[in-house]
Amino acid sequence: MVSGLDDVVAAETTLSDVDGVAGKLVIRGRPLAGIAGHLDFESVVTLLLEDLVPGLPQGEALRAALGKARLDVFSRIAPMMDQLARLDIYDAVRAGIAVLPDGIAPDDTLRLIAAPAVLTPLMLRLAAGQRPIEPDAARRHAADCLAMLGRHGEDERLACALDTYLGTVCDHGLNASTFAARVVASTRAGLTSSVLAGLGALKGPLHGGAPGPVIAMLDAIAAEGDARVWLEREVAQGGRLMGFGHRIYRTRDPRADALKAAVRQLGVSPQAAERLAFAEKIEQTALSVLRAAKPNRVLETNVEFYTALLLEAVGFPPEAFTCVFAMGRIVGWIAHALEQQRTGRLIRPQSRYIGPICAEAG
Structure with missing residues (x-):
């Protein structure tokens, strides 16, 4: 048995390759150096999902559709704000995502991608006793997230830096949260279920909680x-x-x-x-x-x-860092979930029993 499944190949993927010996990361055939600082978040979404989500908008149409999805998430969450504000920020983001439809259509996909970028600044402002700021569908994703945080109109380099971060962490092989998302997807559950599995794994301090x-x-x-x-x-x-x-x-x-x-x-x-x-x-x-x-x-x-x-x-407090990690990684979770449903079987590994065996009565 291999402890922690080190070096066990559990899936074949076209999404990312992590070379730990050489210190290289490739996403969809492109080295990280060609993504980080070069592609905005919308372009990263296209890179990971364009052949996995039939009908996914492209270019400016994707930016507009993602902006519309942020507005949709905000309107769905608005009636729950007071309840969510009683939770710590990560649990609030997870709870807000849990109420979203559990489908696999393009609208479901974009709504899920939009959700952490809406919920994180929303919960931070509520915790600070400030009025929530509604999304602006005309802005690009990273800039709108910072605007919802209250940093609209500040240096454009802040939004570019957040774009770089989201692209840098969008996918990273079969890490714990991505594997959890693929396991759930292998049951043919919807994307929200898979994303919630990823969020659960990401919360731990040995993964995204650090x-x-x-x-x-x-x-x-x-x-x-x-x-x-x-x-x-x-x-x-x-x-x-x-x-x-x-x-x-x-x-x-x-x-x-x-x-x-x-x-x-x-x-x-x-x-x-x-x-x-x-x-x-x-x-x-x-x-x-x-x-x-x-x-x-x-x-x-x-x-x-x-x-x-x-x-x-760029303006996020430490208690929100894992939520921002999720803003970028959620695209990878969705891509892996869709890839698993398209090419994989139900994930069902074996275990080896090492406990006691009691003698039969009589």
Whole structure:
């Protein structure tokens, strides 16, 4: 038996390829470097779904249809706002998505893609005692999400950075949440059911729930003043340095470089530039500490480190980071769910019983 199913091939896919040895990520035949910073979110949706969703709009028609879907989600959620506001933000986003129709038509697909980008800023504003801002179907997806957060009219580079992030995390092989989505899809359940499975898996701190603690780590180091002392103490006490190490990559996570470049392009204020310089110093010190303490393990920078910096810079608080992760990854979940239904069987692996066997009575 292979613990954790490492190296077990559970599906064949045309969606993404993760080369952990070489540190490469390919999405639909395109290297990540040709996607991150080059394609807006609508183009990423087309890239992943165009041959899986018959009748999917293209180009400007897709932008308009996705904008209409955001309005649809907002109107469906409006009667539930007070109830959702009683939950923490991730549970509120998940609960809001759970009420959406469980179909597989283009409208169902776009509604699901729109949902996290509507629900996340909506819940953040409600938590802050602010009035919700309705979507604007004329805006592109990333810009409208920031506008709903209350950042309309700010530097266009913020929306471009969010576009880069959403494209960078849109798909990543058969990770835990994507596998969960494919398992549910293999039963022929609808897309909402598959997405909810992905959301459930993403909540765990070993998967998408980790970027927020990177900010806490950086703030704790800043408060202490000596990065090396803080990091060495954390490692010596058996703690995990957030933003370092990955289950698949045996070298640097290519998504970290894509997001680092996006953060650098965001240098719109001395404060942002200072934050980036501080984080880069912590990154290099942490890598040095890890190599000295664990010379037999490959613990390089992963996607979480610069995710935290980018999302903080564009205006999201740490408690919303996993929700923003879901904004991008939801397209991959949907693509995998549709691919599974088109090409795969019911996923039903075997288990091996290792418990006791009681003698029969008599």
